[in-house]
């Protein structure tokens with residue numbers, strides 16, 4: 001599904017909503033993220049909101065200045081992509097699991113392993129959770145999937161879809177390692193089995209997060225999660241992250257303020273779409289969620305789920321922008 005905003009003026013916005021599916025959308029193969037509609041956002045049609053209810057007025061960017069180095073993240077992307085395709089059960093996936101764990105020495109790590117029943121058979125799934133304790137009572141989760149689509153040609157490496165977020169979470173782990181967090185605890189979750197095995201449906205997708213949300217609901221963790229920030233496909237050199245109608249509005253507003261604080265607002269929320277992604281199982285159990293996804297990867301999203309999803313389409317700047325907006329969002333949440 002197409003996600004770029006058609007070049008129509010706000011004046012014909014009402015008409016746009018009616019005609020969009022004809023004039024701007026194109027038939028597309030089943031994708032891992034279903035897009036229902038595209039419409040301009042408030043921020044696209046007027047000044048960016050400077051403050052939302054409950055958000056303190058521009059708390060200082062203080063001693064934990066967002067400082068993600070895009071080249072550092074890009075180096076991780078290169079190393080992740082070098083493992084080749086990484087669907088569950090593959091040798092590339094097994095190597096990547098060990099690679100992620102090797103980067104988390106000295107960190108409190110939990111592995112949430114189980115066997116998934118899929119239309120293509122049974123597969124091992126492993127959500128990897130790195131926990132960084134904070135002083136405030138509550139948890140902020142930053143999540144992104146590390147599996148790649150299944151099955152695809154051997155040339156598929158998922159540099160953006162899987163690679164970029166695996167790498168960004170590794171860089172965030174480097175950021176939080178050894179720091180005393182004065183705010184909420186931060187848990188980084190490398191989710192597994194996000195992709196469909198045959199065709200995207202409610203039951204053939206989101207294997208890892210459906211399991212983890214159920215587990216967190218049962219063991220009481222879900223109640224402690226103040227926010228879940230999901231990142232997906234955030235390395236595109238042409239970064240335009242859409243506002244997702246399946247995300248929690250107030251949390252999306254906090255991200256918008258974070259982007260504005262850092263001067264990155266032009267990369268965020270110029271379009272609105274509806275995304276099915278790893279945040280959905282948590283939204284269903286009442287966790288505030290936001291999905292930061294650029295579902296406009298190449299013209300008409302043409303690189304998505306193809307062997308064209310390669311590292312030359314990414315940029316260190318995009319990786320840094322997303323990482324720093326995530327960090328600034330955490331600062332704003334800590335200050336609430």
Ligand SMILES: [Zn+2]
Pocket residue numbers: 032149161195305
């Ligand atoms: Zn995908």
